[in-house]
Amino acid sequence: MKDIFSTRPPTGSRGHTPPAPAALAAKVRTLAPSMTRSMQRVAEAVAEDPAGCAALTVTGLAELTGTSEATVVRTARILGYPGYRDLRLALAGLAAHQESGRSPSVTADIAVDDPISEVVAKLAYDEQQTLADTAAGLDVGQLSASVTALATARRIDIYGVGASCLVGMDLQQKLLRIGLIVHAHADPHLAITNAVQLRSGDVAIAITHSGKTSDVIEPLRAAFDRGATTIAITGRPDGPVTQYADHVLTTSTARESELRPAAMSSRTGQLLVVDCLFIGVAQRTYETAAPALAASYEALAHRHSHRNSSHSHRSTR
Known part of the structure; x- marks a missing residue:
């Protein structure tokens, strides 16, 4: 290497x-x-x-x-x-x-014989704690710089696998609806093929809780080497992925347990960061974002209306 x-x-x-x-x-x-x-x-x-x-x-x-x-x-x-x-x-x-x-004690792990009401209570607490920890530990300066890069990007690539891929797809659909050119890649071969096409003015985002997922690090490294602005969303700010990141957005997780793996708990913090990025970009690009968002709402409403009318027409025949 x-x-x-x-x-x-x-x-x-x-x-x-x-x-x-x-x-x-x-x-x-x-x-x-x-x-x-x-x-x-x-x-x-x-x-x-x-x-x-x-x-x-x-x-x-x-x-x-x-x-x-x-x-x-x-x-x-x-x-x-x-x-x-x-x-x-x-x-x-x-x-x-x-x-x-204002700082409650950490909840106990979920047990196999816990009643469902206690499962709900424990999960709700853990989700709240993850959100609070992520918000408290998030570097606002890094977040602001990431928003600026995204708001002015020619093209945006997002890399993630497993649960992190789902978070990447969530960010993709949000940014698409305000008129940005963005692609979320689940296939690592496709990810690196696209990454080598990036250049200065583009943005690449890697989402990996562990900070060491090679299928995510490699395309981010390719984008970094070609001059794109790179962002890492990770639970390990000392992980290998941050070596290729211009901006690091750190997430926290609730404690991992036998019935609640890291992939499940990490997603909560990642989604908070994704929402912060989206809102920040929408604010910076409001003059173009608002009409684009309205157009997407209108298109979806028209589609649903058309489908409902077609269904009604068929049912009366």
Whole structure:
């Protein structure tokens, strides 16, 4: 594989401001699975007891978690903070946020023998938590830059497989209805065939929760190499896909369980990001988007009316 920095430097995961205190718990849930075990212990400690950890020095937190000071500092940086001092300030803010009663405890996993009413309640809570975490952790600067790129794009390609493909198709139909030229590719061969035709002024979007799906990364890399603006929607901001992304939009997920795989929970956060992109583009292009949207509504209404009248005509014969 050639050097990933050989064409131009990716900017998607660089220059971010530290996450707000309310976003810290979401960052821990999102990033912990990709951390080393020692770093996970630090992340879990700060998430479970932010007030207690905020009162500790870097040495104290290292002793509490059975790790080293270097591990604590690395964990802070992976979570998006320049150093441990910034993480302590965020922990203090998170503790105050939780004391206000606005941060409920995490719900239990769905069990095989749960009554359907409890399944509904647990799923509803998990969906709400995923949406809240995604909103809290979403980099508004990256989102705004992505919207600008889409609003002025000559052509838009979207890559995703499995559940992420369904999200890509949802974004495609939204953008099509406001007059943009957009294609969502489920076939990886077709995706990369189209990606090599992109150039500066075009936009390519990769949707992958894991951040390491090769069928999604390869077409994004091809688009990146050819000068297109690239966007990654992913639950792993440190994943391989971000190396080829100019802009990274991070999603959060509810906890994965035996009866609720990641593909199911990740879709909720992805759909929120997709809706934010669509609304942002519609706002930026309102003068052309509004007539296009009205025309699509009218065309669909005419089609339904025509079908109903045809059915009525046949039934009276």
